[in-house]
């Protein structure tokens with residue numbers, strides 16, 4: 014018991030900053046969500062209208078979960094619960110989940126939501142996290158490597174999310190028009206159980222007993238498996254790989270592709286999913302007559318320009334998310350350079366006849382290819398889903414124009430992070446992701462929370478052209494391309510003088 | 517020019533730490549050159565500069581008469597390198613990593629020839645090439661790097677503590693490979709912090725300490741610097757008998773054992789006397805680098821420990 018205590022203390026010490034950041038971040042997210050919803054959708058009629066729209070759109074129910082009426086607490090829970098639950102699956106440890114539950118509760122209460130409902134919502138988030146803690150521990154028993162275990166656990170989280178989504182999309186009408194009853198698949202998913210609390214409306218804790226028993230069952234299974242298992246050897250053997258490399262693996266570019274294609278595929282899939290949603294949402298809003306002015310206004314605060322149709326407005330707004338995905342993908346491509354350097358594998362390449370500038374340029378080329386793939390995936394998906402949902406042929410052109418418009422901001426990130434890598438290698442990872450989050454907050458959410466224009470202008474995303482309407486401002490995009498080119502040229506030049514910094 | 521590697525007054529600082537403090541190192545063509553120094557002496561730093569992975573702050577370094585930083589790509593076509601701490605890509609198998617490095621080095625133009633060399637080395641080092649990089653032990657990672665280095669012919673082999681993770685059996689395979697490439701005329705720079713490791717292989721040795729070269733020469737010329745420690749059971753041996761042992765220094769008897777040290781080049785005179793005394797439980801410890809430093813430079817290993 015004593016050793017467990019010591020281990021626990023060590024682990025808490027090691028992870029304390031990460032944990033604190035997560036818990037604080039989630040608490041703030043709950044607070045902001047509550048505040049933003051109260052501000053943007055202040056009156057009941059607005060919320061009812063949006064819920065009616067959502068209920069008519071299985072895609073939204075699939076992403077968000079089920080509404081239980083239009084009071085502001087219930088509406089907030091509908092808007093953010095699935096997302097908070099997903100975040101909860103990412104942290105590990107029972108204490109971490111308890112803290113997370115507290116953070117959500119406090120966030121909602123400070124956001125002026127009803128205390129009883131806030132507590133129920135917080136406990137539901139924590140209970141979902143606890144269930145996936147159990148899933149992760151069981152996965153670790155079957156997988157030999159922590160990477161494999163994490164991958165399996167992540168896949169199970171996605172599966173739980175989708176199963177619940179299918180159940181919610183197949184929901185049936187409830188007691189009133191703004192109330193839905195989940196289909197049976199939702200009851201197969203820990204996230205679904207959390208949703209069934211009906212926080213702020215029913216505050217029913219009973220479904221959470223399933224989450225807790227599920228976690229307990231997982232823990233029992235782990236102890237049973239542990240007893241049968243030698244340390245280090247797991248239940249499933251590691252698959253043998255290739256004894257010889259494919260003929261194509263012969264350059265540093267090919268190596269970069271080999272290392273990065275899974276994550277590029279992941280970003281592209283996210284781009285495609287966002288595009289899919291953009292195309293289908295756009296048409297639904299159009300069909301609803303674009304009558305929901307508060308929703309349109311909320312969307313407009315993200316997208317500059319005034320002359321678009323509601324369809325174009327939604328496409329432009331959704332593609333600002335695609336722009337962030339593309340920029341994230343670019344950032345990650347450069348961060349790979351740093352990871353290769355720190356791990357020491359860059360040394361193996363650079364001790365062979367490969368020039369350091371060539372090696373650097375290869376990763377930038379890969380970053381460019383990745384960005385283009387993400388944008389293409391989003392454009393194709395948006396066009397296809399728009400057409401399938403019955404929008405006119407213009408949706409195709411609109412989708413690709415919106416995708417192309419995201420390129421400059423993503424390339425600015427590629428360039429700036431690559432310069433960071435050359436000049437301040439130790440800061441590449443933290444500063445790279447930090448700049449991305451900063452750009453996102455200032456450029457995309459800045460309009461919602463009313464930041465001054467000069468602050469919003471710092472973000473590349475603020476200068477992304479909106480390629481619709483009569484007087485499209487292309488200048489911002491062109492300037493960003495010029496800046497990206499100049500910064501990349503400088504970084505490449507400086508890379509010729511830069512030694513390896515493995516530390 | 518007959519010197520493959522030449523550094524003059526090479527200096528490298530990391531912040532306040534001076535890793536290389538005016539290092540002079542000369543390696544002639546065709547030599548197997550031992551590069552000896554305790555942990556933290558600056559061996560890996562020197563090697564990184566010779567490979568153009570880092571730059572010196574002062575002094576000069578040339579490899580094949582060219583500048584290791586500006587002519588890196590051309591030089592690397594002639595060099596095989598095994599790093600001190602081998603890192604592999606977690607998701608590439610050992611076989612894939614070997615093929616990739618060999619292709620980057622242009623060693624696979626003759627496909628069947630390369631396949632044969634790879635297969636031979638794989639068997640000699642008993643390496644399973646189908647395992648992912650992240651599953652290899654330190655010793656197996658070392659083997660992957662060694663196979664990649666020896667599968668492509670080079671004119672210069674730079675090996676940074678290549679046997680540190682290998683078991684003795686594999687050490688023998690390694691020595692065989694070094695013999696093979698040396699016979700073909702290649703130059704070898706072999707770093708180590710263990711004196712006995714380079715003793716068998718290296719015709720010439722440079723010893724560095726705190727970033728400076730303190731001794732360089734053939735091993736025979738350095739032999740006077742080292743003393744071997746001898747001990748055996750005291751069983752009834754009297755002081756007179758012990759005094760008769762030639763060339764013995766610091767003789768002591770404690771815990772039932774006799775201990776003394778002898779100059780390494782005098783050992784041949786000592787052994788026959790021990791045989792006539794019919795001693796039991798004889799152990800002979802080769803001198804360690806640390807003892808050598810202690811004896812000749814008045815201190816132990818230079819500060820540090822990181823390699």
Ligand SMILES: Nc1ncnc2c1ncn2[C@@H]1O[C@H](COP(=O)(O)OP(=O)(O)O)[C@@H](O)[C@H]1O
Pocket residue numbers: 515516530533534535553554555556557558559560561562819820821822823
């Ligand atoms: N990247 C680095 N940053 C800071 N100090 C370093 C770095 N690399 C080496 N050193 C320091 O330089 C000295 C020489 O190290 P190294 O060349 O690795 O020694 P060796 O290979 O002989 O063990 C040590 O004191 C080490 O701590």
Ligand SMILES: [Mg+2]
Pocket residue numbers: 559560561600676677822823
């Ligand atoms: Mg070293």
